[in-house]
Amino acid sequence: SDSNRTVAISKFLSLILRHSPGTIGLTLDQNGWADIDELITRAAKHGKRITPELLLEVVADNDKKRFAISDDGKRIRANQGHSVAGVDLALVPVTPPPLLYHGTASRFTASIRDQGLIPASRHHVHLSADTATALSVGQRHGVPVVLTVQALALHEQGQEFYLSANGVWLTGPVNKRFITFP
Numbered sequence: 001s002d003s004n005r006t007v008a009i010s011k012f013l014s015l016i017l018r019h020s021p022g023t024i025g026l027t028l029d030q031n032g033w034a035d036i037d038e039l040i041t042r043a044a045k046h047g048k049r050i051t052p053e054l055l056l057e058v059v060a061d062n063d064k065k066r067f068a069i070s071d072d073g074k075r076i077r078a079n080q081g082h083s084v085a086g087v088d089l090a091l092v093p094v095t096p097p098p099l100l101y102h103g104t105a106s107r108f109t110a111s112i113r114d115q116g117l118i119p120a121s122r123h124h125v126h127l128s129a130d131t132a133t134a135l136s137v138g139q140r141h142g143v144p145v146v147l148t149v150q151a152l153a154l155h156e157q158g159q160e161f162y163l164s165a166n167g168v169w170l171t172g173p174v175n176k177r178f179i180t181f182p
């Protein structure tokens with residue numbers, strides 16, 4: 001179906017624009033942008049046929065607004081989730097609310113109690129503004145657990161926070177002293 005097709009393209013774009021542009025020989029600029037025409041041409045050479053119209057439809061209809069188009073309409077980037085080296089979205093640091101939430105799986109909580117939250121392969125630890133969103137993030141990994149992060153207190157200790165264009169909070173490692181477990 002169309003929706004299966006747009007989900008498949010969204011997953012492909014997430015792979016290319018967050019983790020592995022080299023898979024199709026693409027290079028992202030320092031802020032994570034890819035030229036749309038080049039992406040489409042290179043994807044086609046790797047057996048992924050995406051029309052410009054379909055790409056814009058995927059961006060507009062994406063459930064989590066994962067992608068952004070540049071003001072000139074020529075470039076695309078992922079709004080968050082990156083692991084690729086050499087990319088910095090150049091987001092402006094912002095003061096977080098007192099509490100933010102992190103959805104994880106129950107099998108990770110012992111390790112998080114021990115080490116705090118670490119970005120793993122991604123550039124940032126991802127936090128949610130509300131518990132319902134955090135719950136759905138946690139569900140991706142297993143039996144969900146929602147942790148509460150004392151974000152403002154951590155910020156007041158000098159740690160930067162960023163808000164992605166699609167409403168995901170991004171920060172560095174979260175020390176366990178700032179985490180409340182359920």
Ligand code: HQG
Binds near residue numbers: 080103112126127
């Ligand atoms: C866990 C989705 C053991 C962490 C979501 C998470 C998000 C630890 C996993 C975005 C740990 C990493 C990112 C520690 C953290 N010991 N495990 N010390 N510290 N972890 O997928 O936050 O649908 O890289 O709890 O909506 O789950 O892709 O991060 O379970 O915004 O657009 O290590 O991905 O968006 O998993 O998700 P991930 P995440 P998309």
